[in-house]
Amino acid sequence: MEADIMALNAQIQKDSESIHRVLDEVGKVVIGQRSMLESIIMGLLTGGHVLLEGVPGLAKTLTISSMAKAISVGFQRLQFTPDLLPSDLVGTMIFNQKSGEFVPKKGPVFTNIVLADEINRAPAKVQSALLEAMAEKQVTIGDESYILPKPFLVLATQNPLEQEGTYPLPEAQMDRFMFKVLVDYPNKTEEKQILENMSSDSVAEIVPVIDKDQIMKAREIVNKVYLDEKVKNYIIEIVMATRTPKEYGLGQLENLINIGGSPRATISLTRAGRAHAYINGRGYVTVDDIKAIAYPVLRHRLLLTYEAEAEEYTSDQIVREILNHIEVN
Numbered sequence: 001m002e003a004d005i006m007a008l009n010a011q012i013q014k015d016s017e018s019i020h021r022v023l024d025e026v027g028k029v030v031i032g033q034r035s036m037l038e039s040i041i042m043g044l045l046t047g048g049h050v051l052l053e054g055v056p057g058l059a060k061t062l063t064i065s066s067m068a069k070a071i072s073v074g075f076q077r078l079q080f081t082p083d084l085l086p087s088d089l090v091g092t093m094i095f096n097q098k099s100g101e102f103v104p105k106k107g108p109v110f111t112n113i114v115l116a117d118e119i120n121r122a123p124a125k126v127q128s129a130l131l132e133a134m135a136e137k138q139v140t141i142g143d144e145s146y147i148l149p150k151p152f153l154v155l156a157t158q159n160p161l162e163q164e165g166t167y168p169l170p171e172a173q174m175d176r177f178m179f180k181v182l183v184d185y186p187n188k189t190e191e192k193q194i195l196e197n198m199s200s201d202s203v204a205e206i207v208p209v210i211d212k213d214q215i216m217k218a219r220e221i222v223n224k225v226y227l228d229e230k231v232k233n234y235i236i237e238i239v240m241a242t243r244t245p246k247e248y249g250l251g252q253l254e255n256l257i258n259i260g261g262s263p264r265a266t267i268s269l270t271r272a273g274r275a276h277a278y279i280n281g282r283g284y285v286t287v288d289d290i291k292a293i294a295y296p297v298l299r300h301r302l303l304l305t306y307e308a309e310a311e312e313y314t315s316d317q318i319v320r321e322i323l324n325h326i327e328v329n
Contacts, residue, residue, distance in 0.1 A: 005226050008283035015221060016281045019045075021209045025070040028204040030063045031197065032190035039181045039296060040067055040155060042275035044215055045222045048178025048268060049134050049154040051119070051300065058183045060157045064115045071215060072208035073112035074149065080122035082167075086129040090139040104141045109133050112151055112212060119156040123167055130154065134176045151215055171259075171303065178268045179293075180300035218278070225274040226284040234287055234328050235269045238294065241322045242302055250325055253318055256308035261301045268297045287328055295319055 023037055030037065036052060040063070043050040052060045061077070068075035078089065091107030108114070109130075116122075116130065129139065134154050138145050156177070158169075174180075186194060197204075237248070242260030245253035272293040273285045280289075299315040308318075 005283055008221075008224060008226065009281075010283075012221060012225070012278055012283045013281040015218060016278055018210050018214060019218070019279055022067070022070045025206055025209050026063065026066045029066050029197075029206065030059050031194045032186045033059060033063060033183065036060070036063060036181050036183055037067070038276075038279060039179045040064065041279060042272055042293070043153055043155070043178060044071070044151060045218055045275040045278060046178065046271040047151060047153065047219065048271060049156070049176060051174075051177040051180045052155065052157045052183050053160050053180060054157075054183030056159060058185065060183055061115065061117060064113065064155045064157075066206050068113045069206040070209050072211045073151070073215070075113045075115070076108040076111045077115040077117060078108055079117050080119050080126070082121060082123060084122045084126050086125050089126055090129050090133070091141050093142045102142065104144065104146065106141070106146065107139075109139060110146075110148060112149055112153065114152075114154050116154055116156040118158060120158045120167055120169055124170075127167065127169065127173055131170075131173045131176065134173070151212060151219075174300050175262055175264055177300060178272060179296040181296050182299075222271075222274050222278045225277050225282075227270065227274065228284070230328055231273070231285050231287060231290065232270075234326065235266055235273070235290060237326050237329075238269070238290070238298075238322060239263075239266045241326055242298065242318075245322070248322075248325065250321065253321060256305055256311075256313050256318060257302055258305045259303040261298055265298060265301045269294065272297055291323055294323060 019041055022041065026037060039050055042048070054060060065075065065077065087107065089107050089109050091105050091110070093102040094105045095101075096103045122130075133139050133148060133152070137152055138147050140146075239261040241248040241250060242257060242265075245251065245257060269290060273289045276289040276293050277283070277285045295316055298319050302315045302318060304313060304315065304318075
């Protein structure tokens with residue numbers, strides 16, 4: 001077993017270099033935002049969808065389009081609006097006069113990376129169509145279902161400030177996102193670098209570094225990353241503590257959590273933990289890997305009570321208390 005882990009470790013150290021080349025390539029136009037970049041990469045490595053939340057102007061759209069160029073995959077940007085129809089997303093049936101039959105005209109969702117810009121501005125029927133694509137990797141046009149290409153990933157953005165004209169995402173759809181990443185402002189040094197880059201007439205060009213076949217091969221390796229029984233138990237304890245905090249000596253959270261993490265949270269912690277280890281050139285998952293991805297994996301899966309909102313508790317604060325309390329056994 002130890003020899004296998006060492007061999008896998010050596011292979012991943014070599015293979016993960018291509019991932020860092022992608023990060024460096026995107027870094028030519030996107031300054032900072034390392035957490036956002038790594039979250040998108042982990043989504044690609046696991047097939048987990050990513051929701052980016054942040055105010056306008058933080059390079060969310062630029063990051064996603066640059067990432068698609070760097071990995072040489074199909075990319076479509078969809079601006080979600082209140083008048084968007086499901087057919088605008090998945091396509092529709094059109095009549096072919098030559099054959100006398102209706103044939104499918106596939107929509108923009110038939111690509112590798114879909115940027116759902118301002119996802120919470122689309123109505124329920126569009127969200128339902130997107131949910132099928134996210135959950136089943138297929139869409140229905142007319143009476144037929146059509147498989148989406150591989151890899152397929154939804155990268156969605158939403159603005160936390162403007163609520164007028166928005167439709168809150170249903171819990172079932174929120175749970176389909178592996179990560180919810182809070183995109184923050186750059187620091188002073190990064191802001192200065194952005195200023196200097198924008199004052200230049202020359203714009204850095206993103207060139208492909210890897211392709212979709214390499215991504216699919218990397219996914220196979222990520223699935224092989226070793227997960228020790230202690231780390232498995234640690235993941236389960238974290239998720240169970242979100243459901244029954246009192247049993248874990250966290251009685252102060254009992255009246256703050258309405259609904260805890262679902263089994264999909266356990267799966268996402270496991271898959272994301274493996275991807276995080278891969279990015280860091282390791283063939284095994286550590287507790288620190290789980291702690292690093294716990295916030296973006298859990299923050300949108302915990303439904304808080306009115307009492308928590310009244311006391312201005314956030315999901316991140318609750319996750320922090322759980323991580324501080326749960327020990328590795």
